[in-house]
Amino acid sequence: MEATAVTVRVPATSANVGTGFDCLGLALDLFASITVTFSEDDQPPPKDVGEKMVLSAARAAYQRLGRAAPPGLAAEYTVAIPLGRGLGASAVARVAGVLAVNEREGHQLSEDDCLAIASELEGHADNACPALFGGVQVCVRAENGYAHVRCRYPGELQIAVLIPDHSMPTKEARRLLPESYSRADAVHTSGRLGLLVAALAAGRTELLDEATQDRFHQPQRAALFPPLYDIFAAAKGAGAYAAWLSGAGSSVAAFCSESRGRAAAAAMLTALEGAGMSGRTLVTHIAPKGAEVAKVELVSL
Numbered sequence: 001m002e003a004t005a006v007t008v009r010v011p012a013t014s015a016n017v018g019t020g021f022d023c024l025g026l027a028l029d030l031f032a033s034i035t036v037t038f039s040e041d042d043q044p045p046p047k048d049v050g051e052k053m054v055l056s057a058a059r060a061a062y063q064r065l066g067r068a069a070p071p072g073l074a075a076e077y078t079v080a081i082p083l084g085r086g087l088g089a090s091a092v093a094r095v096a097g098v099l100a101v102n103e104r105e106g107h108q109l110s111e112d113d114c115l116a117i118a119s120e121l122e123g124h125a126d127n128a129c130p131a132l133f134g135g136v137q138v139c140v141r142a143e144n145g146y147a148h149v150r151c152r153y154p155g156e157l158q159i160a161v162l163i164p165d166h167s168m169p170t171k172e173a174r175r176l177l178p179e180s181y182s183r184a185d186a187v188h189t190s191g192r193l194g195l196l197v198a199a200l201a202a203g204r205t206e207l208l209d210e211a212t213q214d215r216f217h218q219p220q221r222a223a224l225f226p227p228l229y230d231i232f233a234a235a236k237g238a239g240a241y242a243a244w245l246s247g248a249g250s251s252v253a254a255f256c257s258e259s260r261g262r263a264a265a266a267a268m269l270t271a272l273e274g275a276g277m278s279g280r281t282l283v284t285h286i287a288p289k290g291a292e293v294a295k296v297e298l299v300s301l
Helices: 049-065 089-104 111-122 128-133 170-175 183-202 205-211 228-237 261-274
Strands: 002-015 024-039 072-079 136-142 145-151 158-164 242-245 252-256 279-285 292-300
Touching (some): 002 089, 002 128, 024 089, 024 128, 024 279, 089 111, 089 128, 228 242, 252 261
Antiparallel strands (some): 002 292, 024 136, 136 145, 158 252, 158 279
């Protein structure tokens, strides 16, 4: 029997960027490729966690459309983003599932519908928004859905990324956060978030370090990742403009000039290894475009 297979390319993301807790994220030029197959024949349930997320998002998209999903849904990764590393892997999976359904069903969902479905599954939009639309995005829950805007940024920025071998599950990282914050911490962090967006738009890279000095989540999450601030210092010592815990971790990302990305990445890895941990690095850029359908085909099952 023939089935429809839709392949979607979705960028990894780095959320929070220091002071933009749950509302700011950027797309990385590091793409997953996920194929969703639609068939009327029952398929075995997926065993992979990421594939389960893809299919749950596909079913949520059908629910938004007011119709039943085909009984034979399947998902397969060609290129995957590692889970539990703060690179938006769950958002990547959910965006892929939603966009695959929207492609198959003739684009009946709007961009805002797609964002809402993925964000509601995520619990917040800081990864889903840049995964969908690319670039640097501010996105907040509004009265009627989500309000989001693309931010300007210097096109020559490199992003050095340290990816530790150990994971930091988001639920565990969130349990460390307090129920409330002092006025001083709220003023400190919200002011620096404004500075961060303005500094990126103006190309004021010398302000990025101050603009990423967070009090809402990074100090608390350092309890799960003791060398975090040493890694920040190593990146900046090697010439990075600023460094932050990517999402809920464990990856660390840094803004760099085109000439300092590799040095910053190497310095972060050295600091990680000095703490008795292992990992790998990559140097990339902000991806200006978000998710896109790469291929639609008929396949025989």
